[in-house]
Amino acid sequence: MSSYPPLMACDESQVEEEVLWAAMKREEGRIVMIAGQKTAAYCDENGAIHPLSAVCPHAACDIVWNSEVKTWDCPCHGAHFDPTGKLMRGPAMTDLQLKKRLTPPIP
Secondary structure: OOOOOOEEOOOOHHHHHHHHHHHOOOOEEEEEEEOOEEEEEEEOOOOOEEEEEOEOOOOOOEOEEEOOOOEEEOOOOOOEEOOOOOEEEOOOOOOOOEOOOEOOOOO
């Protein structure tokens, strides 16, 4: 598993998005702070960032990025979610909550 330090971003959402695109590699996930909230962010193969709730819907534990298999995992009870937050294995019963999807700026 990857142990990236959380990326601290500014309060303004446009600046935060630019910081995320500059800092994240494609097909990478990490826990970041957006507007003071812990967020699970995944950068897909096209460069779009999928910001998700960083809290497992089962028992409110913080999820972590598993870089070996590219999943979001809950260390408390073993739930697994795909990179875009879709539930793969419980005990959670629902997907991770999707926040606003961020699309890369056009140069």
